[in-house]
Amino acid sequence: MRKLNYKFFTVLFVSLQFICCGDLTPSRYILEFPAPPEHWVSLLGEPHWHLEWLDPGGHKQITEILPCGSIEIELPVTWTNPVTAWPYWPDRNLYQGLFKPAGALFPFDVMDNRLCLSWENGKDAVFYWELTLANDQNSPKMPAYYDWPRFRRLFSSTALNEAVRIDPWSADWRFIAEKTINSNFDQRRLVPESVEETPIPVPAGLWYGSSPFSEPLYFEEDEQPVFPVRSGINVWISADGILRCNGKAWIFNEMSN
Numbered sequence: 001m002r003k004l005n006y007k008f009f010t011v012l013f014v015s016l017q018f019i020c021c022g023d024l025t026p027s028r029y030i031l032e033f034p035a036p037p038e039h040w041v042s043l044l045g046e047p048h049w050h051l052e053w054l055d056p057g058g059h060k061q062i063t064e065i066l067p068c069g070s071i072e073i074e075l076p077v078t079w080t081n082p083v084t085a086w087p088y089w090p091d092r093n094l095y096q097g098l099f100k101p102a103g104a105l106f107p108f109d110v111m112d113n114r115l116c117l118s119w120e121n122g123k124d125a126v127f128y129w130e131l132t133l134a135n136d137q138n139s140p141k142m143p144a145y146y147d148w149p150r151f152r153r154l155f156s157s158t159a160l161n162e163a164v165r166i167d168p169w170s171a172d173w174r175f176i177a178e179k180t181i182n183s184n185f186d187q188r189r190l191v192p193e194s195v196e197e198t199p200i201p202v203p204a205g206l207w208y209g210s211s212p213f214s215e216p217l218y219f220e221e222d223e224q225p226v227f228p229v230r231s232g233i234n235v236w237i238s239a240d241g242i243l244r245c246n247g248k249a250w251i252f253n254e255m256s257n
Contacts, residue, residue, distance in 0.1 A: 027056065027074050027075060027076075027077050028072050028073065028074045028075075028113070029072065029073060029075060029106075029110065029113060029114060029115040030070065030071075030072045030113060030114045030115070031051075031070070031071055031072070031073060031083065031085070031104075031114070031115055031117060032111075032114045032115065032116045032117060033049065033065075033085060033102065033117055034102050034117055034118050034119055036087060036212075037208075037212045039208045039216070039237075040087070040099075040208070040212075040237075043208070043237050043238070043239065043255070044089045044092055044094070044237065045067070045089065045091075046067035046068055047067060047087035047088060047089055047099075048064060048065065048066060048067060048087070048088050048089065048090060049064070049065035049069070049085045049086065049087060049088075050062070050064055050065075050085070050086040050088055050096035050097075051063050051064070051065055051071065051073075051083070051084070051085050051086075052082075052083070052084045052085075052086075052129075053073055053075065053081070053082070053083040053084070054075070054076060054081045054082070055073075055074060055075075055076070056074055056075065056076045056077075057076075058076065061073070065085075073115075075106050075115070076106075077106075077107070079144040080105055080106065080107070080108075080128075080143070080144050080146070080148060081105070081106050081128075081144065082103060082104070082105055082106075082124070082125035082128040082129060082143075083103060083104045083105075083106070083115060083117065083125060084101050084102075084103045084122065084125040084126060084129065085101055085102045085103065085117050085122075086099070086101040087099050087101070087102070092242065093242075093253075094235070094242070098210055098233060098235045098244075099210040099211075099235065100119075100122060100169045100210055100211045100212060101122040101125065101126065102117040102118060102119050102121070102122045103117055103118070103121045103122035103123070103124055103125030103126065104116060104117045104118065104121050104124075104125065105121060105124050105125065105128065105148055108148060108149065108152075109121060119212040119213070120155075121152075123168040123169065123173065124148065124151070124152065126173055127143075127151075127173050127176070127177060128143045128146075130173050130174050130176075130177035130178075131143040131146070131177045131180065131181065133174075133177070134174075134177045134178045134180070134181040134182075135181045141180070141181055151185075154187055154190070155168070159187070160187060160190060161190055161191050161192070163191075163192045164190045164191060164192060166213060167211055167213040167214050168213070169210075169211040169213065169214070170192040170193060170211075170230075171190050171191065171192060171193060172193045172231075175189070175193075176189050176190065193230050193231065194230075195228035195229060195230050196228075196229045196247055197226050197227075197228060197229075198226065198227050198228075198229045198245065198247075198250075199224050199225065199226045199227075200225055200226075200227055200243065200245065200250050200252075201224075201225070202225050202238075202240070202241070202243055202252050203238065203240040203241070204219045204220055204221045204223065204225070205218070205219065205238055205239065205240065206218050206238060206239075207219070207225070207227075207236040207237070207238045207243070208236060208237050208238070209234075209235070209236055210234070210235040210236075217236070227243070227245065229245055229246065229247055231246075231247070232246065233245075233246055234246065237255075238255070239255060240254065240255060241253050241254040241255045242255065
């Protein structure tokens, strides 16, 4: 059984960087957003962004960014902290939380005066928030002390579940965070969440999921569309419309121009 232990490596690294660089270490960073998947943009347009980060006082900050907008934020430079950017399309009634986010971890994703968000690191930022949420009392397991470089290396290792390597959002990060806080991190928990294969009478063709890594589903004209439904609200989009569903109900809205 392979485990990742909580360490002071990250805090020590950042603290030494701060001490050595002094005033040369900036506290304000321009966020660099990743390009959204082409199929999202072609069907829905450029996204708005729901942004979450920690300010120098350790307080959570939230703001909304218009499509193709930019922002500079102030970050605490003495510990690892997350920035999460959730894409959403209010004119399509697709609000934050339905599509998976981009993200970054300071200081690992800093380049000069920019903090570079990516789809790959969205899972890291969400896992950080989930660890914080699960850790209401056990302060030695604060995510700021976590060995994030080692965590990231897991996703280039063939020892990790292949489906989770391909699409990290197939895993249940809240469950993994709770188990990590209650015991320790165990990579064997990084497995796909169970799905329920659900037939839904929607138009044929290509359907795209809410994860930037998910493979599209394709249904022939004479084929019954069947969708792999996980817990919570599931969203798929196509040229014909938007499908929202959970284990009990579904709704299809035709795509408007």
